[in-house]
Amino acid sequence: MTTDSPAGPGGSSVSGTTQPKTTTKAILVSIVAAVGGFLFGFDSSVINGAVDALKTNFELTNSPLLSGFAVACALLGSAAGAWFAGPAADRYGRVRVMLIAAALFAISSIGSGLAFAVWDLIIWRILAGVGIGIASVIAPAYIAEIAPAHIRGRLGSLQQMAIVLGIFVALLSDALLAGVAGGAANQFWFGLEAWRWMFIVGIIPSAIYAILALRIPESPRYLVAKGELDKAGQVLQSVEESRSPESVRRKVAEIEDSLRRDVKPSLRDLTGERFGLKPIVWVGILLSVFQQFVGINVIFYYSTTLWQAVGFSESQSFLASVINGLINVLSTVVAILIVDKVGRRPMLLGGSLGMTVTLLVMAISFSQAVPTVSESGKASVQLPGVWGPIALVAANLFVVSFAITWGPVVWVLLGEIFPNYLRAAALAVAAAAQWIANFLITVTFQSLADVSLTLAYGLYTAFAALSFIFVYRAVSETKGKELEEMVA
Numbered sequence: 001m002t003t004d005s006p007a008g009p010g011g012s013s014v015s016g017t018t019q020p021k022t023t024t025k026a027i028l029v030s031i032v033a034a035v036g037g038f039l040f041g042f043d044s045s046v047i048n049g050a051v052d053a054l055k056t057n058f059e060l061t062n063s064p065l066l067s068g069f070a071v072a073c074a075l076l077g078s079a080a081g082a083w084f085a086g087p088a089a090d091r092y093g094r095v096r097v098m099l100i101a102a103a104l105f106a107i108s109s110i111g112s113g114l115a116f117a118v119w120d121l122i123i124w125r126i127l128a129g130v131g132i133g134i135a136s137v138i139a140p141a142y143i144a145e146i147a148p149a150h151i152r153g154r155l156g157s158l159q160q161m162a163i164v165l166g167i168f169v170a171l172l173s174d175a176l177l178a179g180v181a182g183g184a185a186n187q188f189w190f191g192l193e194a195w196r197w198m199f200i201v202g203i204i205p206s207a208i209y210a211i212l213a214l215r216i217p218e219s220p221r222y223l224v225a226k227g228e229l230d231k232a233g234q235v236l237q238s239v240e241e242s243r244s245p246e247s248v249r250r251k252v253a254e255i256e257d258s259l260r261r262d263v264k265p266s267l268r269d270l271t272g273e274r275f276g277l278k279p280i281v282w283v284g285i286l287l288s289v290f291q292q293f294v295g296i297n298v299i300f301y302y303s304t305t306l307w308q309a310v311g312f313s314e315s316q317s318f319l320a321s322v323i324n325g326l327i328n329v330l331s332t333v334v335a336i337l338i339v340d341k342v343g344r345r346p347m348l349l350g351g352s353l354g355m356t357v358t359l360l361v362m363a364i365s366f367s368q369a370v371p372t373v374s375e376s377g378k379a380s381v382q383l384p385g386v387w388g389p390i391a392l393v394a395a396n397l398f399v400v401s402f403a404i405t406w407g408p409v410v411w412v413l414l415g416e417i418f419p420n421y422l423r424a425a426a427l428a429v430a431a432a433a434q435w436i437a438n439f440l441i442t443v444t445f446q447s448l449a450d451v452s453l454t455l456a457y458g459l460y461t462a463f464a465a466l467s468f469i470f471v472y473r474a475v476s477e478t479k480g481k482e483l484e485e486m487v488a
Helices: 024-046 048-057 064-092 094-113 118-146 149-156 158-181 194-200 203-213 220-225 229-239 245-259 279-293 296-310 314-342 344-366 387-416 420-451 453-474
Strands: 370-373 379-382
Touching (some): 024 094, 024 118, 024 158, 024 229, 064 094, 064 118, 064 220, 094 194, 094 203, 118 149, 118 387, 149 314, 149 387, 158 194, 158 387, 220 229, 220 245, 279 387, 279 453, 296 387, 296 420, 344 387, 344 453
Antiparallel strands (some): 370 379
């Protein structure tokens, strides 16, 4: 019989000789929840192929600050969406909030594709960000709350897998649309430019997300909080069949005890004596900030433009971006296979080292850049000799280092390190911090690049090195632990 005893060395709870049995339903509902991550990744990179066309269409070529804001503004909406997602999920339930995120993303996809001015585009992009911010909080929270402890890391990593698949599909979609139209700025179906269709196709994944969300059960932790104990027990039994009726009752009682309090959960629960917040909340915030401050999204937002600067043609740049996205996907598969065996902390430490080395190589490579001017008079840089291939290899190895470690593991930790009573609120704050950090990196990259790409990648190198120190000193291992064991 399976009990709720602490996990053994392999990360699985055991009782006697019986190993926990995970049902197909646990995997399927986690996959559905992770589709929100697909929207996150898709929107994060769909703008990649449209950047240059947007600059031309809205006459932003000489306005780097405004063009940078147009790219990054969705991240501000994401921060707002993430901030309110936690309280909304505690009040209305995880599934209902998933539906809200899907609706916002669908509406914004159409609006962005039909934008007639840059301010109009910015409004729709911010709305898209709100939906994505909501999805970024709900998916890891829901997966952590429904997944059995012995495979929670693997199921939690599905969030990052969905994100990188979204990135890959967006890059592939951009490349196909631009290729068929003969360029992102050229007209395509119904007289609309290809870059507009890059946004409009976003209604497809948002519709799929909404349809699938209607078919999954509510989180057992949320059901217990609402007093629906029998229904919570049924959900627990459905995702882990090896639990006996007594084990299910005991588990529901443990969840109920961990949630017992005199007031409803709110953001006030996060406050503490040290710097205004509980220590575990600061750990979540800093995990989120470091995940973005290493500059990973610069690769996905600006890779097409970046590789053109290295000397690639537009079509070659699109292909390089797609290959980069595919490497991201394959690396995340590796992470899913090993996270519950290796553990969260060792993976983060190894990832920090890998990112530090590869980012340093990129910084050195771009220090060799030679300024050039195209026939149209556009200023750019080129990497002479072997430095171009070296930068390309380093960029891909950087993606590998991130995708196997910090990409998925941070989402796993954010879903599991917080106690039940403050999980949604704390995850909301941590995710909001992540989006704000993402915004700062994205909106400042173009200005840093105008000064020196060596400066930009040098800063990201420093943050990668600092992330190693942070994990070594502040992050504890959570592999195999039940959520009810987490403390503030």
